[in-house]
Amino acid sequence: MSKKPNVRESALNLLETIEKNQSYSNLLLNNVIKKNDINAKDVGLLTELTYGTLQRKMTLDFYLQPFLNNKKKIESWVIQLLRLTLYQMVYLDKIPDRAAIFEAVEIAKRRGHKGIAGVVNGVLRSIQREGLPSLDTITDQAERLSVETSHPVWLVKRWINQLGYDKAKEMCEINLTAPLQTGRVNTARISREECLKKLQDEGFQVEESPIIPEAIKCLKGNLANSNAFKEGYVTIQDESSMLVAYALGLEQGETVLDACAAPGGKSTHIAEKLQNTGQVISLDLHEHKVKLIGENAERLGLTNIETRALDSRKVQEHFSKETFDRILLDAPCSGLGVMRRKPDMKYTKKEQDVAQLHTIQLSLLHSVAPLLKKGGILVYSTCTVDQEENEHVMKLFLKENQDFEEDSSVSDRMPKAIRPLMNDFDLQILPQDFGSDGFYIASLRKKV
Numbered sequence: 001m002s003k004k005p006n007v008r009e010s011a012l013n014l015l016e017t018i019e020k021n022q023s024y025s026n027l028l029l030n031n032v033i034k035k036n037d038i039n040a041k042d043v044g045l046l047t048e049l050t051y052g053t054l055q056r057k058m059t060l061d062f063y064l065q066p067f068l069n070n071k072k073k074i075e076s077w078v079i080q081l082l083r084l085t086l087y088q089m090v091y092l093d094k095i096p097d098r099a100a101i102f103e104a105v106e107i108a109k110r111r112g113h114k115g116i117a118g119v120v121n122g123v124l125r126s127i128q129r130e131g132l133p134s135l136d137t138i139t140d141q142a143e144r145l146s147v148e149t150s151h152p153v154w155l156v157k158r159w160i161n162q163l164g165y166d167k168a169k170e171m172c173e174i175n176l177t178a179p180l181q182t183g184r185v186n187t188a189r190i191s192r193e194e195c196l197k198k199l200q201d202e203g204f205q206v207e208e209s210p211i212i213p214e215a216i217k218c219l220k221g222n223l224a225n226s227n228a229f230k231e232g233y234v235t236i237q238d239e240s241s242m243l244v245a246y247a248l249g250l251e252q253g254e255t256v257l258d259a260c261a262a263p264g265g266k267s268t269h270i271a272e273k274l275q276n277t278g279q280v281i282s283l284d285l286h287e288h289k290v291k292l293i294g295e296n297a298e299r300l301g302l303t304n305i306e307t308r309a310l311d312s313r314k315v316q317e318h319f320s321k322e323t324f325d326r327i328l329l330d331a332p333c334s335g336l337g338v339m340r341r342k343p344d345m346k347y348t349k350k351e352q353d354v355a356q357l358h359t360i361q362l363s364l365l366h367s368v369a370p371l372l373k374k375g376g377i378l379v380y381s382t383c384t385v386d387q388e389e390n391e392h393v394m395k396l397f398l399k400e401n402q403d404f405e406e407d408s409s410v411s412d413r414m415p416k417a418i419r420p421l422m423n424d425f426d427l428q429i430l431p432q433d434f435g436s437d438g439f440y441i442a443s444l445r446k447k448v
């Protein structure tokens with residue numbers, strides 16, 4: 001009978017799969033936890049080891065490099081094992097170095113042979129003896145920040161150019177920390193106070209968000225496992241995403257198009273804000289994704305959402321001009337604002353991806369624009385922090401669509417705490433602003 005892998009072996013297996021398949025770390029981790037029925041204590045350690053090692057990959061490689069110089073070609077699983085162990089030695093106070101090294105050597109013996117175990121032991125003991133190489137040898141500012149915070153140098157340079165060094169540095173640093181889980185209370189069914197009470201009675205450590213009236217912070221536990229979630233009182237959503245429904249300035253009874261809607265986080269928020277009146281038409285490319293919107297709506301008891309699998313670049317074939325009071329385009333994007341949640345993205349994204357997205361974002365905007373009623377509001381949002389996908393897209397769209405104008409009243413609709421961050425008609429949230437995802441929201445109005 002095969003023995004269940006221990007936590008470090010599971011972390012090693014995960015790191016290998018993530019690197020080979022370039023699969024999303026968050027999805028893989030959840031699958032492994034479910035499949036191996038890992039207990040709560042070990043889930044914490046497995047998450048820390050996997051995410052931590054991934055988050056710090058480039059820094060760990062910088063530290064390892066001088067100790068690997070004279071070694072013949074080392075297999076990739078051994079490199080992963082060295083990264084994983086060095087991560088524990090450098091960043092985790094609770095695990096003594098000797099325990100981390102002992103475990104690594106045992107894994108190397110089981111997975112490889114005595115020779116490999118000897119290499120692993122030798123490299124780790126040398127680091128322990130000689131200490132880590134100094135980052136001060138890197139003189140270029142961008143390169144140093146890249147290695148120090150484990151972000152590709154093209155991205156660091158891009159952020160320094162767009163935001164300045166200090167903001168770029170803050171963002172790289174916060175990307176190394178674990179995000180807090182936040183939830184959105186379904187105010188069509190329950191007040192925030194009552195929902196908090198329900199969750200507290202279930203043993204969750206939750207509190208009000210000071211930023212958004214219907215948001216809660218979950219300090220301990222996973223809201224997805226709560227009865228309040230299963231019974232449709234709460235949805236797991238980042239606070240930045242919750243601002244989109246505010247920007248739309250919804251009024252009861254309105255007809256709203258959500259053109260890129262799956263899995264339905266924002267559609268369901270809109271439907272809740274409409275208090276189950278009006279109609280939300282939620283589109284996404286594929287049937288299986290659209291199904292998720294329906295499932296979420298059902299869980300939340302929302303009956304004002306209609307879903308369709310559709311390429312939103314073809315919406316004009318399906319809906320008449322000036323059908324909708326509000327349109328949301330929560331566009332496909334590079335996701336550079338959510339790197340904390342998906343650290344593997346740091347190493348898989350390429351600079352040319354950003355330029356390609358810009359084209360589809362604009363074409364989606366052009367397609368949905370005629371469907372908006374005169375005087376209606378079009379909100380464009382992304383979970384990225386890149387100007388090319390955000391401000392530049394807006395600028396081009398406005399230039400080519402003279403029947404739209406910047407909607408400077410959007411600030412009045414936002415929660416008070418957000419207003420100081422707003423520009424005239426748009427808002428770029430950085431993860432360091434209040435700990436939420438990096439996110440962009442712009443509001444445009446169709447001229448009357």
Ligand SMILES: C[S@@+](CC[C@H](N)C(=O)[O-])C[C@H]1O[C@@H](n2cnc3c(N)ncnc32)[C@H](O)[C@@H]1O
Pocket residue numbers: 241259260261262263264265266267283284285286289310311312313330331332333
């Ligand atoms: C940022 S996600 C949407 C998240 C969603 N608004 C939410 O809050 O749950 C972008 C979505 O756009 C969809 N998408 C990409 N291209 C599309 C297109 N041409 N037509 C419709 N949906 C598209 C993707 O499938 C993806 O689900």
